[in-house]
Amino acid sequence: MLTLNRRKIMVSAVAGATGIMTGRAIAQPAGMASAQTMPTRNAAFYRFQVGDIAATVLSDGLIGGPPTVYAGNAPEAELEEVLRRAFLPTDHMTLNLNTLLLEIGDRRILLEAGAGATMGPNGGRLFDNLGALGLTPDDIDVVVISHTHPDHVGNLRAADGSRAFPNATVMAPRADWSFFVENDPDLSYMPVPQDFQQRFAANIQRSVEPYVRDIELYEGGAEILSGLTTISASGHTPGMATFLVESGSDQLLLTADLAYHPIINIDRAWRPGPDRDQDQAAAARARIFDRAAAERMLVLGFHYPFPGLGRILRTDTGYAWVPANWEF
Ligand SMILES: [Zn+2]
Numbered sequence: 001m002l003t004l005n006r007r008k009i010m011v012s013a014v015a016g017a018t019g020i021m022t023g024r025a026i027a028q029p030a031g032m033a034s035a036q037t038m039p040t041r042n043a044a045f046y047r048f049q050v051g052d053i054a055a056t057v058l059s060d061g062l063i064g065g066p067p068t069v070y071a072g073n074a075p076e077a078e079l080e081e082v083l084r085r086a087f088l089p090t091d092h093m094t095l096n097l098n099t100l101l102l103e104i105g106d107r108r109i110l111l112e113a114g115a116g117a118t119m120g121p122n123g124g125r126l127f128d129n130l131g132a133l134g135l136t137p138d139d140i141d142v143v144v145i146s147h148t149h150p151d152h153v154g155n156l157r158a159a160d161g162s163r164a165f166p167n168a169t170v171m172a173p174r175a176d177w178s179f180f181v182e183n184d185p186d187l188s189y190m191p192v193p194q195d196f197q198q199r200f201a202a203n204i205q206r207s208v209e210p211y212v213r214d215i216e217l218y219e220g221g222a223e224i225l226s227g228l229t230t231i232s233a234s235g236h237t238p239g240m241a242t243f244l245v246e247s248g249s250d251q252l253l254l255t256a257d258l259a260y261h262p263i264i265n266i267d268r269a270w271r272p273g274p275d276r277d278q279d280q281a282a283a284a285r286a287r288i289f290d291r292a293a294a295e296r297m298l299v300l301g302f303h304y305p306f307p308g309l310g311r312i313l314r315t316d317t318g319y320a321w322v323p324a325n326w327e328f
Pocket residue numbers: 149151152257302303
């Protein structure tokens with residue numbers, strides 16, 4: 001009973017925030033996000049197991065933008081051809097928001113907070129999907145963020161400015177916190193209009209504000225919780241980390257934003273335009289993709305088509321994304 005009531009409150013709070021925020025404060029410029037709110041026809045959570053750890057992909061919905069943003073160095077005609085052959089639109093690329101809930105012992109850990117209302121009208125569905133599992137934001141003990149871009153931290157702030165996850169410790173990479181939160185970031189490297197850059201920076205500040213006093217900062221390359229290790233992947237942002245979940249002989253690798261969409265950043269080696277240090281990001285991609293391929297790891301991509309699980313295959317010319325079969 002209590003669970004249901006709480007869920008209703010959260011869902012209406014999120015719906016309210018979406019209405020207000022997309023209408024005014026953070027409206028998207030044409031082309032940066034789909035203007036229409038999508039209907040919900042299917043459940044958007046996916047349960048699987050990593051050894052003894054119960055894992056659930058929880059969708060926060062969708063974001064998107066011009067494909068040229070996500071494949072920054074692609075020749076335009078070639079990019080269009082690749083999208084056409086994948087039966088994808090050539091003028092807009094849709095990206096998923098695959099957050100992951102881990103239940104390790106009696107603790108619930110959420111990897112990535114999701115976009116909420118910061119990147120268009122189709123984010124913020126995480127709370128609904130938590131509710132579908134019979135959980136509320138109160139049940140989350142830890143939220144670990146791979147990097148502080150708005151689509152990864154947007155849901156941290158509730159509509160009334162309070163903590164959306166009142167009982168959670170929030171962990172973020174130290175170098176990102178310094179770059180985006182403690183300083184005024186120069187985002188002129190991003191291939192988006194200047195007003196978008198300004199909203200992007202403001203949305204980061206706004207989203208993390210309820211947690212600034214007791215944020216836990218981590219360095220890439222350490223086991224931060226039992227069974228959860230960060231792997232440094234700097235380049236996309238100064239501090240981005242990817243995650244390795246391990247239990248027994250089972251492993252799951254989360255690639256954060258090493259790639260936006262497998263079609264353009266794995267099957268083709270085009271570089272994401274928003275990578276701040278292009279060469280460092282490409283080196284991190286190669287290093288981590290090589291490991292994933294060599295160890296035949298199960299991989300979860302934050303922005304890949306839901307539920308975002310598959311494996312990376314080494315080919316003669318690069319890599320190929322092989323989606324995992326659906327498990328019932
Ligand atoms: Zn992202």
